[in-house]
Amino acid sequence: MAEDLVLTGVTKRFGTMTAVDELSLTVPQGSFFALLGASGCGKTTTLRMVAGLEEPSVGTIRLGDQDITALRPYRRPVNTVFQSYALFPHLDIGENIAFGLRRRGRRDVAAKVAEMLELVQLPGYEKRRPAQLSGGQQQRVALARALVNEPRVLLLDEPLGALDLKLRRQMQIELKRIQTEVGTTFLHVTHDQEEAMWMADTVAVMNEGRIEQQGAPTDIYEFPVNPFVSNFLGQSNLFAAEVAGRSGADLELTAHGARFAAPAARARSTEGRVWLGVRPEKVRLTAPGEPAPAGHNQVRGVLTDTCYAGVSTEYLLRTPWDQEMSVFSANQSAGEPLAPGTEVVAYWYPAHSFVLDRPAGSGDEVAQYAADPLGVAP
Amino acid sequence: MTAAVGAAAGAATPGGPPPVPVEAVAGRRRRRLTPYLLLLPGGLWLLLFFVVPSVQLAGTSLYDRSGSLETGYSQTFAFVNYLDAIGAYWPHLLRSAGYAGIATVICLVLGYPLAYAIAHKAGRWRTLLLVCVIAPFFTTFLVRTLAWKSILSDNGPVVGVLRAVPFVPDDFRLLATPAAVVCGLVYNFLPFMVLPLYASLERLDGRLLEAAGDLYAKPVTTFRWVTLPLSMPGVVAGTLLTFIPAAGDYINAELLGTPNQYMVGNVIDSAFLVRLDYPQAAALSFLLMATILVMVLSYVRAAGTEEVV
Ligand SMILES: Nc1ncnc2c1ncn2[C@@H]1O[C@H](COP(=O)(O)OP(=O)(O)O)[C@@H](O)[C@H]1O
Ligand SMILES: [Mg+2]
Numbered sequence: 001m002a003e004d005l006v007l008t009g010v011t012k013r014f015g016t017m018t019a020v021d022e023l024s025l026t027v028p029q030g031s032f033f034a035l036l037g038a039s040g041c042g043k044t045t046t047l048r049m050v051a052g053l054e055e056p057s058v059g060t061i062r063l064g065d066q067d068i069t070a071l072r073p074y075r076r077p078v079n080t081v082f083q084s085y086a087l088f089p090h091l092d093i094g095e096n097i098a099f100g101l102r103r104r105g106r107r108d109v110a111a112k113v114a115e116m117l118e119l120v121q122l123p124g125y126e127k128r129r130p131a132q133l134s135g136g137q138q139q140r141v142a143l144a145r146a147l148v149n150e151p152r153v154l155l156l157d158e159p160l161g162a163l164d165l166k167l168r169r170q171m172q173i174e175l176k177r178i179q180t181e182v183g184t185t186f187l188h189v190t191h192d193q194e195e196a197m198w199m200a201d202t203v204a205v206m207n208e209g210r211i212e213q214q215g216a217p218t219d220i221y222e223f224p225v226n227p228f229v230s231n232f233l234g235q236s237n238l239f240a241a242e243v244a245g246r247s248g249a250d251l252e253l254t255a256h257g258a259r260f261a262a263p264a265a266r267a268r269s270t271e272g273r274v275w276l277g278v279r280p281e282k283v284r285l286t287a288p289g290e291p292a293p294a295g296h297n298q299v300r301g302v303l304t305d306t307c308y309a310g311v312s313t314e315y316l317l318r319t320p321w322d323q324e325m326s327v328f329s330a331n332q333s334a335g336e337p338l339a340p341g342t343e344v345v346a347y348w349y350p351a352h353s354f355v356l357d358r359p360a361g362s363g364d365e366v367a368q369y370a371a372d373p374l375g376v377a378p
Numbered sequence: 379m380t381a382a383v384g385a386a387a388g389a390a391t392p393g394g395p396p397p398v399p400v401e402a403v404a405g406r407r408r409r410r411l412t413p414y415l416l417l418l419p420g421g422l423w424l425l426l427f428f429v430v431p432s433v434q435l436a437g438t439s440l441y442d443r444s445g446s447l448e449t450g451y452s453q454t455f456a457f458v459n460y461l462d463a464i465g466a467y468w469p470h471l472l473r474s475a476g477y478a479g480i481a482t483v484i485c486l487v488l489g490y491p492l493a494y495a496i497a498h499k500a501g502r503w504r505t506l507l508l509v510c511v512i513a514p515f516f517t518t519f520l521v522r523t524l525a526w527k528s529i530l531s532d533n534g535p536v537v538g539v540l541r542a543v544p545f546v547p548d549d550f551r552l553l554a555t556p557a558a559v560v561c562g563l564v565y566n567f568l569p570f571m572v573l574p575l576y577a578s579l580e581r582l583d584g585r586l587l588e589a590a591g592d593l594y595a596k597p598v599t600t601f602r603w604v605t606l607p608l609s610m611p612g613v614v615a616g617t618l619l620t621f622i623p624a625a626g627d628y629i630n631a632e633l634l635g636t637p638n639q640y641m642v643g644n645v646i647d648s649a650f651l652v653r654l655d656y657p658q659a660a661a662l663s664f665l666l667m668a669t670i671l672v673m674v675l676s677y678v679r680a681a682g683t684e685e686v687v
Contacts, residue, residue: 053588073591086589090607099603100593149593 003029003064005050005153005185010059012045012209019045021209022059027153027187027202032179034196035189036233037206043189044083046206047155050187051080063152074103079146083157085138087130093117093141094126100149116144119178136167143175147182156188160195172199193233197221205229221279223266223354230277230356237283237325239299240358241276243269250350256321260297260353267355275356281328282352285315285344292347299346301325306337313337317346439660447654459661467645467662474641475669477556478625481563485571485620486613488564493575493612494605498584511572514565523562523633530558530634554636562630567623571616578612579605614681618674625670642666 005027012020020042027033037043048054050061052073061069068076079100087096097113106112117123120140130138139159146154159175160168176199179186190196196203197217204214205228213225217233224230227238241255251267253260253276260276267274278297292298301317304324308331315327315338327346329337338344438451439459445451464471496507514522528534530552537553540546552558582605590600606613628643637644642662649659 051592053591072596073588074594074596078592080589080592082585082589084585086583086585088586088589088604090604099590099595103594103599103603145593 003152003185005029005187006062007046007050008060008062010046010049010056010061012042012049012054013057018209020049020056023206023209023211025204025211025214027185029185030183031202032176032186032200033188034200034203035187035206036193036196036203037191038232039191041206042209043191043206044157047080047157047187047189050153051078051155052076053080077152078155079149079151080155080157081139081142081146081159083159083161085130085142087138087141087145089130091130092126093122093128093130093133096130096141097145097148099145104149112148113144116148119147119181120144121174135162136171139163139171140174143178147178147184151184153185153187156186158190159188160190160192168195175199197233203233205232207232224277224356225268226356227275227277230354235280235326236277237280238275238277238356239323241274241355243271243274243355246270251355253355256319258299261350262297262353262355263351266351266353269355269357273358273360275358277354277356278348278352280314280326281312281330283325283327283346283348285317285327285329285338285346288338288342288344290345292345295350296347297350297353299325301344301346303338303340303342303344306340308337317344435660435663438656439664441657443655443657445657447656451657456657459657460665463658463661463665467642470640470642470645471665471669473556473631473639474625474643474666475673477560477563477631477639477641478621478627479673481560481567481624482571482617482621484560484564485568486617489568489571489575489616490613493572493579496572497576497579497582508576511569511576515569519566519629522566523629526558526562526565527553527633530561553634554639556635556639558634559631559639559641562634563624563627566627566630567620570619570623574615574619575609575612578609578615582608610681614678617677622670622674625673626666 005025007023007025010020010023010025011018023042023046025035025046035043035046045054049056052068052071052075056069059069060067063077088099091099094110094113097116098109101109101112113126114123117125120143122137122140122144125133125137125141130141133141139162143156143159156175160171163171172195175186175188188196188200201216202214203217203220205212205220207228212232213220213229220229221233224233224236227236230236230238239255239260241253241260243251244254244259245252246264247261249264250261251264251270253262253274255276262276264270286292299317299319301319303315304318305316307314310331312331313329315329317325317327319325325346331337437453440453440455440457441451441459442454442456443459443462492511496504496511500507517525530536532551532553537551540552541548541550552561586604586608587600590604591597595603625641626643628641628647631639631641631644632647642665646659646662646666649655649662
C-alpha cells in the first residue's frame with residue numbers, strides 16, 4: 001500500500017558493536033505492529049532510526065513513496081511515545097500536548113488538546129503538571145502528545161513497561177481501542193510476548209538485531225520458524241528427530257528410538273535432521289497405567305513436577321532419554337492433579353506437531369537452550 | 379491496595395483509632411522543632427554579622443556630617459546626607475549599575491554556551507574544563523586584575539593587534555576606558571556565572587530534547603522552549619551572583635580605569651578611608667544596596683522564577 005513503512009537492509013553499528021543487523025521490515029498502513037524481542041536485541045535502536053533520532057549505518061527507511069532515511073526528526077511525519085514518557089516538566093499537560101501543534105503553527109490548539117484528553121480519558125487535566133500525575137496518567141499524556149499531531153506512524157517504545165500488571169492490562173485494552181478509533185499505524189516495541197500477541201495484528205520476533213519471524217500471532221505461535229521463536233513466543237517441547245519417510249500427507253519421524261508422525265504441511269524441513277515440536281497445551285496425559293489412544297504421537301515418562309495454577313495444571317515430565325517435557329492440562333474435571341513420581345504416557349495428535357530444521361552440529365544441548373532462551377525459567 | 383491496608387489496620391485495633399504511643403508524640407514534637415534547629419546557626423550568624431552592623435551603619439548614615447572622628451558625631455537623623463550623596467555621586471551609582479549590568483550580560487552570553495558545552499559535549503574532558511573555569515581563583519583578585527592591566531595596556535598584545543586592523547586609529551587604547559573596566563569585571567566574575575549555569579544544564583534530561591525534536595521543534599526552537607526554560611534557575615542564580623558583587627566592585631575601576639570610570643565602590647572607599655566622611659560613606663553604601671535590591675527584584679519578577687520549578 002502507498003503508506004506502508006518499509007525498512008530495507010537497515011544496519012546500525014555503535015563502534016564495533018552491531019545493534020541492528022540488516023533488518024528488513026514492512027509495517028502495513030493502519031496496522032498494529034508489534035516488534036517483540038528480549039532486552040538489548042535492538043528494538044529501541046530500530047525505533048529511534050524510524051524516528052530520526054539515530055541514523056542507520058546502512059540501509060533505507062521509506063514511508064510510502066518518500067525516502068525518510070536522512071530526514072531530520074522534526075521533519076518526519078512520525079511521533080514517538082518514549083519509554084520514559086519524556087514529558088516537559090516545566091509545561092502543564094495542555095501545553096505538553098499542544099507542543100507539536102504550536103511548533104507547526106496549527107490552529108484550534110485548545111480544542112484539539114481537549115479532544116485528545118477526552119480520547120485518553122483525562123478530560124479537564126490541561127492545567128495540571130506532569131509531576132502531579134501517576135505513571136499511568138503520564139503514559140496517557142505521552143500518548144496524547146504524540147497522537148494529537150496525527151502522525152502517519154506512531155512509535156511506541158515499551159510504553160507500558162513501567163506500569164504495574166493490572167494497569168498494564170487496562171492500558172493494553174485502551175491502546176487497542178485508541179488504535180482502532182484513530183486508525184493510525186502503530187509500531188509497538190515490547191519484550192512481553194503476551195502483550196504482543198494480545199494487541200498486535202502483526203508480530204515481528206527480533207533476536208540479536210535481526211527479525212526471526214514475522215506474521216499474525218496465531219501463525220507464528222502455531223508454526224514457528226525455528227527453535228528460538230518456538231520458545232520466545234510461548235513454550236515448546238522440541239525433540240531431536242530424523243525424517244524416516246513419508247506416508248500420504250504426513251512425515252514419518254524417528255526420535256530416540258520411537259516413531260512419530262507430523263503433517264508435511266507443518267514442516268520447515270522434510271528430510272534429515274529435524275526438531276519435532278509440540279506446544280505443551282496440545283499434549284494430554286493418560287491416567288496411570290493406561291495406554292494412550294491409538295493414532296497419537298506418544299512419549300512415556302515420569303512426572304517430576306506438578307504446578308497447580310487453578311485454571312490449569314503444569315506438569316513436568318522426564319522422558320526415558322532424560323529430557324524434560326512440559327504439559328499444560330486444563331482443569332476441566334474435578335479431582336486431584338497427578339502426583340509427581342507417577343508413570344504416565346503423554347500423547348498428542350500428529351496434526352499438532354510441527355517440524356523445524358536441525359542443522360548438523362546442533363544437538364540436545366540446543367534443545368535445552370531453546371527451551372529457555374532468556375534463562376528465566378525456574 | 380487501600381482496602382488491604384485498611385483491613386490490616388482494622389484487625390490490629392478493633393473499634394476506634396489506635397492509641398498513640400507516648401514516644402510517638404515526643405518524636406512528632408522533635409520533628410516539628412527540627413526546621414528551627416537547622417535555621418539556628420545560620421540565623422545567629424546573620425543576626426550578628428549582618429543585621430547588627432546594618433543597623434549600626436544605618437545610624438552612622440544619619441549622623442551630622444559636621445562631626446569628625448576626633449570631635450565625635452551626633453545623631454541628628456540627617457536624611458539630607460542621602461540627598462547630598464545622590465547629588466554629588468549619582469554618576470557613580472549609574473556607572474556601577476551600568477558597568478555591572480553590561481558585564482553580567484556579557485558573562486551570560488559567554489558563560490551559557492560554555493556551561494552547555496561542558497555539561498553536554500565535553501565527555502571525559504568535563505572535569506578538566508570545570509577546573510579550568512575555577513583555576514583563576516587560585517590567584518588573588520588583585521594580582522589577576524593587575525595582569526589584565528598589562529594585557530590591555532597601550533604596549534600590550536591586544537591593543538597592538540587591534541591597531542594593526544584597518545580603520546582602527548593609531549591612538550586607539552583600551553586601558554583607562556569603560557571597556558577595560560567591563561572587561562575586568564567580566565573576567566573576574568565569569569566563574570560565578572558559569573558554575574550555576576553548569577549545575578542546572580547538567581541536570582537537563584537529553585531525552586526531553588529528543589522529544590522536542592520528535593515534536594517538530596528545530597534545534598533553535600528546542601532551545602527556546604525546552605532548554606532555556608529548564609535552565610532558568612541557573613540563569614537567575616548566575617546573573618545574581620555576577621551582578622551583585624560586580625556592582626559593588628571597585629578594584630577593576632581603580633586598576634583598569636581612571637576617575638572618569640570610578641564606580642560607587644571607589645567613592646565609598648575614599649569616603650571611608652581617605653576623606654573619613656563616615657556618614658556619607660554609610661549613606662552611599664545604603665544607596666548601593668537599594669539600587670541593587672531594586673534591580674534584582676525587578677529582574678527576578680521579569681524572569682518569573684515561580685514559573686520555574
Ligand atoms: N548509543 C549507543 N551507544 C552504544 N551502544 C548502544 C547505544 N544504544 C544502544 N546500544 C546497544 O545496542 C544494543 C541494542 O540496544 P537497544 O536498541 O536499546 O535494545 P532494546 O531496546 O531491544 O533493549 C544494546 O546492546 C545496547 O547496549
Ligand atoms: Mg529498549
